[in-house]
Amino acid sequence: MAGSHKNAERPRGAGTLTEQPRVAPTLEKSPTGISGFDEITNGGVPQGRPTIVCGGPGCGKTMFALEFLVRGAMQYHEPGVLMTFEETTDEMTKNVASLGFDLRELEAQKKLFMDYVRVEPTEIQETGEYDLEGLFVRLQHAVDSIGAKRVVLDTLEAVFSGFANSGLLRAEIRRLFRWLKDRGLTTVVTAEKGDGTLTRYGLEEYVSDCVVFLDHRVNDQVSTRRMRVIKYRGSSHGADEYPFLIDEQGLSVLPVSAMKLNHAVFNERVSSGIPDLDAMLEGKGYYRGSSILVSGTSGSGKSSTAAHFAEQTCREGKRCLYVAFEESQAQAVRNMGSVGIDLETPIKKGLLRFEAWRPTQNGLEMHLLRIHKLVEEHQPDVVIIDPVTNLTVGTINEMHSTLMRLIDFLKSRGTTALLTSLMGKDRDLEQTEVGISSLIDTWIFLRDVELNGERNRCLYVLKSRGMAHSNQVREFVMSKEGVQLLPVYVGAGTVLTGSARLSQEARERAEEQSRQLQTEQKRKELERRRAAVEAQIDVLRSQLAEDEDRLKQVMQEEEGRKQQVDEEAAAMSKIRRVESAGNGRNALAEGA
């Protein structure tokens, strides 16, 4: 089908070769519907061609094949044929019922045709030439009866156990793949892994279009399933090993490292839920979509910081996913309640999803996958993982790559991630977490300060990309009203917290008080002196006034006397003039 398409287009393209850029005929793909697989293969398995899914026992080959078939029938309206060689159709139906796949129902709707091919070597006697035409006939019949587009052969190699002539079987299998291709049937063939080969009978030699390898390994008693697309002719594909999970919803593959650093950047800020911490971050809080690491020793307040953020997020009507590896939901609700953080209300409202599971429950990749699935389900604005260090089931290297993938994934969604990290007391944080630190936008560091028989908590912002954050160390105090950040006393190379800070503050207050008292005294003294001086001035001034008065009196008296003298002289001269003119008695009297 695909071939005829290509042939039809080619002549047209040839004529206009020079005028328009030639578009390379891309390989048509059939989506499997398996979450994640279609991403790593850019669309699914090659359409109309066979794909081999191989791996050891219990690696999930059959599950992969069945999901491809069922999802094809249900989501993409492509009916499928299931030909099983190892399990009966009843067994198969029961096996996948737990995934919510009802094969019998699909069969009734003519979306699925199941055929169990039993290969029983003990029943068969070979007497000359034969071929596997019976298989072709059955397949043809199955395909025709429902108009199938997809075929699953699980596990085709079982025919090798039933027939002795392997040369003939190989020829027949080659013919079968040709036959499937000619009919444009998108086929998934499962095959058991061989010794040093992908498949026990070398099927991959015949199916060269797409080979998927599944692996189930156990490290430190923790199992991890991985998938690798070994070959995909004519298509780019993720070549890494991708972890995958089989759960109630079937297979999920995590397309881990296909992400690029091109996530959208948000200028929007989100409050941390602790006003004092917001104040340290330009007064606005974290950036939306950033990754925040809260690290510290045990009991330094990491979870409380995280819970504050969760509460704040939900208070704003946004959604939050809280993944806890240490506390169960009930325990966290109670404990956070004791420091004034209400997690119960947002949980009841459905805004906060609290998920707790044991870190040893799964391998690293499984944790990651679970978080992925939860994020897809809950669609949170904020994801909190408390603590992320509990994920170190594998090596540090593995954890680093896992975290990177997780952070990338969350960033690409614009989801703010808050991770807490537990540090050993004697370890140097900047050394041990150098791997994570490069991935983190805002790093808040909580540390214990043990002094004067007390253990107190300090908080500082180690780094915060894209903002002028505070460089201060603050004391982290938990109360019934939640977390408060108090300024610490810094002096003589030491940081004082707790009662040492309190006593220092008291001392400072006392000093301040005495200083104030002294000033007051000085002021009063001055007041008094001023009053004294002013009194003196008054006295002097009144003395002066007195003197002036006296002077005035003297002057007046002088004036009066002078006048009197003048008057008397005038009178005298008058009298003298009279006596000189009449008798000499008057002149005598006047001179006496």
Place this chain on the structure above:
Amino acid sequence: MTARVKVVPKRPMSTRHLNGSAPSMNGEFFELRLYVAGQTPKSLTALANLRKICNEHLDGRFELHVIDLVKTPQLAQGDQILAIPTLVRNLPQPMRKIIGDLSDTERVLVGLDVRKNMEAR
């Protein structure tokens, strides 16, 4: 097509009687089915070989159905037919399957458990 019609001219159905006769008292009765897919050389050879063997060794104590899966593909599932041609011994129990063009007469006889019967007689 024509060749097969010559071999079994009685019924046009793909499931048909060949040389059928009443069960003999001398030995066990054989109910045989030969599955073929169209008129391939292998099928024709098998049918010819089978006729010969039946006539020589089973002495009328058999019933043979030839089933052409091209016409009735749904019948392949029941007897779990994979290889073509396949001869199924339905009776006597247990069921036996012999695949191939039946050119190795000895093996066919062993496969059908006829040899034993003959010796017993």
